[in-house]
Amino acid sequence: MGFLKEAGHLFRFAGLFVLAFLAFLVIRAYVVPKSFGQYGHYRGAALGEIAAHPIKFAGHDSCETCHTDVLDKKKTGKHAHVNCEACHGPLAKHADDPASVQPVKPDTAVICARCHTASAAKPKGFPQVDPAEHSSGVPCETCHQPHNPAIDAGGAK
Amino acid sequence: MKLNRRQMLILLPAAAVAWKHVLAGTPEESPNYKMTDHWWSLLIDIPKCIGCGNCVRACQAENDVPDGNFRTWVERYHVSDWNMTSPEVISPDGGKEGFPVATDEAGKYFFVPKMCNQCADSPCTQVCPVGATFVSPDGVVLVDQKYCLGCAYCVQACPYGCRYIHPEKKVADKCTLCYHRITKGLTTACCEACPTGARQLADLKNPKDPIHAFLKTHAVQVLKPQMATGAKVFYNGLDGSVR
Numbered sequence: 001m002g003f004l005k006e007a008g009h010l011f012r013f014a015g016l017f018v019l020a021f022l023a024f025l026v027i028r029a030y031v032v033p034k035s036f037g038q039y040g041h042y043r044g045a046a047l048g049e050i051a052a053h054p055i056k057f058a059g060h061d062s063c064e065t066c067h068t069d070v071l072d073k074k075k076t077g078k079h080a081h082v083n084c085e086a087c088h089g090p091l092a093k094h095a096d097d098p099a100s101v102q103p104v105k106p107d108t109a110v111i112c113a114r115c116h117t118a119s120a121a122k123p124k125g126f127p128q129v130d131p132a133e134h135s136s137g138v139p140c141e142t143c144h145q146p147h148n149p150a151i152d153a154g155g156a157k
Numbered sequence: 158m159k160l161n162r163r164q165m166l167i168l169l170p171a172a173a174v175a176w177k178h179v180l181a182g183t184p185e186e187s188p189n190y191k192m193t194d195h196w197w198s199l200l201i202d203i204p205k206c207i208g209c210g211n212c213v214r215a216c217q218a219e220n221d222v223p224d225g226n227f228r229t230w231v232e233r234y235h236v237s238d239w240n241m242t243s244p245e246v247i248s249p250d251g252g253k254e255g256f257p258v259a260t261d262e263a264g265k266y267f268f269v270p271k272m273c274n275q276c277a278d279s280p281c282t283q284v285c286p287v288g289a290t291f292v293s294p295d296g297v298v299l300v301d302q303k304y305c306l307g308c309a310y311c312v313q314a315c316p317y318g319c320r321y322i323h324p325e326k327k328v329a330d331k332c333t334l335c336y337h338r339i340t341k342g343l344t345t346a347c348c349e350a351c352p353t354g355a356r357q358l359a360d361l362k363n364p365k366d367p368i369h370a371f372l373k374t375h376a377v378q379v380l381k382p383q384m385a386t387g388a389k390v391f392y393n394g395l396d397g398s399v400r
Contacts, residue, residue, distance in 0.1 A: 014160070040291055043288070043303070047299070055337060056346065057338075057343075057346050060349070085349055086352045114209045118258070119208075119258045120258075126353075
């Protein structure tokens with residue numbers, strides 16, 4: 001057994017390696033986030049954190065639960081596929097608490113012009129006018145009801 | 158120190174326990190949402206885009222995007238008949254307030270909304286040195302902002318210029334494909350606000366999604382296909398001059 005006695009320094013060294021490895025495991029357990037590697041080389045909990053961001057746009061289905069009168073008007077007209085929040089803006093707060101959070105009525109001079117101001121750059125089939133020439137400053141809603149904009153669809157409001 | 162067989166036998170299970178502790182995770186998922194059931198993508202229908210900038214404003218409102226940075230933006234191309242390869246491209250403030258009226262009838266105009274292409278083999282996630290950005294199991298490229306160092310390797314790696322360093326948080330920021338919305342069954346803010354339906358969220362793993370019929374019957378492209386990024390934002394009617 002003289003061989004083992006002479007190899008003692010090797011075992012001591014191996015022991016050091018094992019200790020270092022254990023220390024590595026313990027430190028790693030504290031340093032690496034719990035969910036790291038859950039789905040891949042990243043922190044799995046990040047998915048839940050990103051998904052927890054609050055929403056600002058309520059979504060068309062939310063509007064539909066209350067505003068059926070407007071939707072009935074809208075669905076026969078040219079704006080049938082324009083979502084409410086495309087013009088009215090993000091209204092998740094209003095959807096959460098309709099009584100205390102009241103949306104501001106959009107200014108048709110701004111809202112309508114964004115889409116319908118004539119430009120050579122827009123697709124040719126898209127309805128567009130030169131606002132100055134078309135109405136010379138008369139507000140759009142005087143003639144067009146925004147929820148169903150065709151003139152014969154009922155005029156103002 | 159002498160390590161005999163007995164000590165070794167004690168230490169091995171201890172190591173095993175420690176290892177188990179390392180592997181343990183704390184999953185945090187939205188209820189009723191199974192990540193493995195989805196593979197998100199987005200369809201952009203160029204002929205429908207009117208350059209109103211609704212998507213850019215909606216994205217900024219929904220995601221608190223700082224002024225001067227964009228998770229999505231719109232470019233207007235003007236391609237003249239005699240010079241296909243160098244079109245005139247403008248994007249004033251990302252198209253947030255729309256575009257100046259074009260009066261020059263010569264050549265052709267079109268709008269190209271741009272955003273993160275949610276690449277399946279994304280170059281941006283491959284270069285991250287700390288594992289702070291990744292492709293989620295449902296196919297969305299995300300940034301773990303608690304883990305990000307702000308080194309901006311990913312900003313340089315993205316061939317589409319879709320990432321930026323958040324000026325206040327000093328970490329990488331980008332389109333999340335409204336991950337907080339799509340995991341709740343809503344569409345993205347840009348799709349919600351688009352008045353013409355030029356943007357449509359699509360789930361490639363959902364066999365009932367209209368995207369499948371659309372892809373079959375239309376000439377659809379992705380941006381920079383030669384880079385083999387596995388881009389999942391599909392463009393219908395994309396002109397050859399778009400870079």
